[in-house]
Amino acid sequence: MASFDETFNSLRHRFEENKQPIPPVTLGAISKNGSFRYTKAFEKESDDAESNGVHWLASSTKLVTTIAVMQCVERGLLNLNDDIAKVLPEWKDPKILTGFNEENEALFRPATKAITLRQLLTHSSGMAYTFMDPLLTRHEELQGKPLPGPPTSVAEKFPHHFLVFEPGERWMYSPGIDWAGVLVERITSMKLGEYMQRHIFDVVSANDATFHPDQREETRARKAKVWERVGERLQEQKQPYWPDRVEADFGGGGLFATVDDLLKIYQGVLTGELLRPESVKEMFQPQLETTTGLDPAEYSLPSRNAIWNTVPDDVPVSFGIGGLINLTAVPKRRGVNSLTWSGMPNCYWWIDLSNGVAGVYLSQLVPTGDEKAIELLTEFEKFVYSSLDKS
Incomplete structure (x- = not known):
């Protein structure tokens, strides 16, 4: 070669x-x-x-989570065109941030469409990372500093349960696949890492892939320097x-491999x-x-x-x-x-x-x-x- x-x-x-x-x-x-x-x-x-x-994959995790979601679609547990609120009630009747009034209070309007799983997986749901949208950036600034320490759940890491545009209206990079990971957890009653271990990592012998290298001494010893x-x-x-120890399995960015x-x-x-x-x-x-x-x-x-x-x-x-x-x-x-x-x-x-x-x-x-x-x-x-x- x-x-x-x-x-x-x-x-x-x-x-x-x-x-x-x-x-x-x-x-x-x-x-x-x-x-x-x-x-x-x-x-x-x-x-x-x-x-x-062993490398922290950050958003390269998203493909592995997507594979997990598609396996659940194959098994009939999910449908790409279904409203995600069937499993994620946090996103029932979503609202859209439109701006702020003179008192810096957030202004919202109801979304006219539900969010589908397909939109969640393709960054077209209306969700967005804070750094992608000026209104979200402003909202975070007004909320003050987050709690100290690593987040313990997706809902804590991404507390903004509202959108910045109508579902399907455009593409904008988002934490949607983190929420897709939560969706897998809820329909399988397994932590995302446990599901991946059984249905992805063990299947192809990906022996070092994990959300928690701190729990594996030999893997932790081979972590690449940042x-x-x-x-x-x-x-x-x-x-x-990314902290060494994180409690939740973040499907949008938590894997090491x-x-x-x-x-x-x-x-x-x-x-x-x-x-x-x-x-x-x-x-x-x-x-x-x-x-x-x-x-x-x-x-x-x-x-x-x-x-x-x-x-x-x-x-x-x-x-x-x-x-x-x-x-x-x-x-x-x-x-x-x-x-x-x-x-x-x-x-x-x-x-x-x-x-x-x-x-x-x-x-x-x-x-x-x-x-x-x-x-x-x-x-x-x-x-x-x-x-x-x-x-």
């Missing part, structure tokens, strides 16, 4: 000359039938590191964004080991009523990198179930309707159903959407597809 080492070392040298060094990073890719498999950890001092480091880009250097982050775990899960999607073919086909189809909100010109470069990762600006996109999809093929790289997403510490993945291949980029670098990470990921993606062509 061809080596990616020469390309990586060339990029590393150029980035260091530009005073933008690369932190430790682990790369992986696998084909549907397993004839192609690549994993490699690149450290700062050595490229011979083991590739079994790095922060500060000017022209990297420094270890002493207080990572290795590159090997993730490749097994992605291959399980490609082969149908985790989901039926009709479920996989549905996930890789455009789901949005409108792509309003998915214009790269509306976002800063880091946000654009986090959302689109290596998909060029001129490639039309939509959202599937579990990630962004490119509506046309990217030459020499991913095929049409590939699924992709990222996680805060510059974690990225893609699954290409048409070409039967998946890839992952794991690091623990903040801030998110690092430009050098995207350059490296792009070159790795080219390497994967050229290797497939040769094989």
Whole structure:
């Protein structure tokens, strides 16, 4: 098999000359039938590191939660077009934040539509992360500081049980998949991590994947360090964004895993080991009523990198179930309707159903959407597809 080492070392040298060094990073890719498999950890001092480091996945967790939800759909426990309030009464008769009066009191109006599970999974429900919407940002500022310590539930972490637009009206990144994880817990009477262990991790032998590495001594010992880009250097982050111990299983961002775990899960999607073919086909189809909100010109470069990762600006996109999809093929790289997403510490993945291949980029670098990470990921993606062509 061809080596990616020469390309990586060339990029590393150029980035260091530009005073933008690369932190430790682990790369992986696998084909549907397993004839192609690549994993490699690149450290700062050595490229011979083991590739079994345990990484916080942040929002790369969302795909795994989506798989759990789709399994429940297959079993008839859920329906993509049902009102989520059937299981999540917190979202019955949702209201929409419209602004504030002169006394800084929030103003609301009733939503005209219920929220469906499909909208929850595609960030088109009307929910939003606080940093995505100025009205939510203002609302949080008026509420004051949150309680100290890590949140103990999804409802505590995301206490705003209201929307900022009508369900289906546009795309906006949201904690919807955290709520989808709660939905799985309620219909199965299992914690989300317990469900995933039984129905996902054990099925594909993803042995290190967990919401709670603090409960596994051997796994905890292999946790990757978190790095922060500060000017022209990297420094270890002493207080990572995600606390070591979290009580709840957050389906939108709480998983830890290795590159090997993730490749097994992605291959399980490609082969149908985790989901039926009709479920996989549905996930890789455009789901949005409108792509309003998915214009790269509306976002800063880091946000654009986090959302689109290596998909060029001129490639039309939509959202599937579990990630962004490119509506046309990217030459020499991913095929049409590939699924992709990222996680805060510059974690990225893609699954290409048409070409039967998946890839992952794991690091623990903040801030998110690092430009050098995207350059490296792009070159790795080219390497994967050229290797497939040769094989």
